[in-house]
Amino acid sequence: MNAIIIMIALCGLSAEVFGAVYQADSERGQALATAQCESCHGNAVIAMAKQFPNLKGQKLAYLNKQLVDFKAGLRLDPLMRSQVSALSSEQLQDVARFYSQQVTPNLSAN
Numbered sequence: 160m161n162a163i164i165i166m167i168a169l170c171g172l173s174a175e176v177f178g179a180v181y182q183a184d185s186e187r188g189q190a191l192a193t194a195q196c197e198s199c200h201g202n203a204v205i206a207m208a209k210q211f212p213n214l215k216g217q218k219l220a221y222l223n224k225q226l227v228d229f230k231a232g233l234r235l236d237p238l239m240r241s242q243v244s245a246l247s248s249e250q251l252q253d254v255a256r257f258y259s260q261q262v263t264p265n266l267s268a269n
């Protein structure tokens with residue numbers, strides 16, 4: 160019995176010491192997207208400048224990986240490196256979650 164109580168206490172302690180897994184917040188992600196990302200990745204621009212990839216409806220794991228890679232310099236693009244360099248890991252996860260929850264526009268209509 161004592162051993163069980165100690166184990167439960169240790170589990171609680173380790174969650175506090177190591178921090179729980181971050182829960183990405185798509186509302187914060189939307190605010191960041193509106194302020195910083197839409198100028199290039201918005202719907203209106205796709206028709207004009209096809210070099211800016213669509214992000215809406217893209218898979219969450221893919222977006223997270225690309226953002227981490229841009230920041231780490233594993234995926235090279237000068238525009239995107241400067242976009243993510245000042246953002247925290249939490250901000251990257253927020254904005255990835257926001258874009259993954261959007262409906263993909265009809266790209267073939269352009």
Ligand code: HEC
Nearest residue numbers: 195196198199210211212222225226235236238239242254
């Ligand atoms: C100044 C224009 C510009 C801004 C602003 C910008 N991006 Fe980008 N982004 C690009 C370009 C150009 C590419 C394509 C890079 C390449 O070809 O490798 C890209 C690629 C990406 C990709 C990879 C997409 C794919 O299909 O592989 C992601 C994810 C991304 N951007 C997220 C963001 C986020 C999130 C923000 C806001 C924090 C942002 N971008 C702001 C220009 C921009």
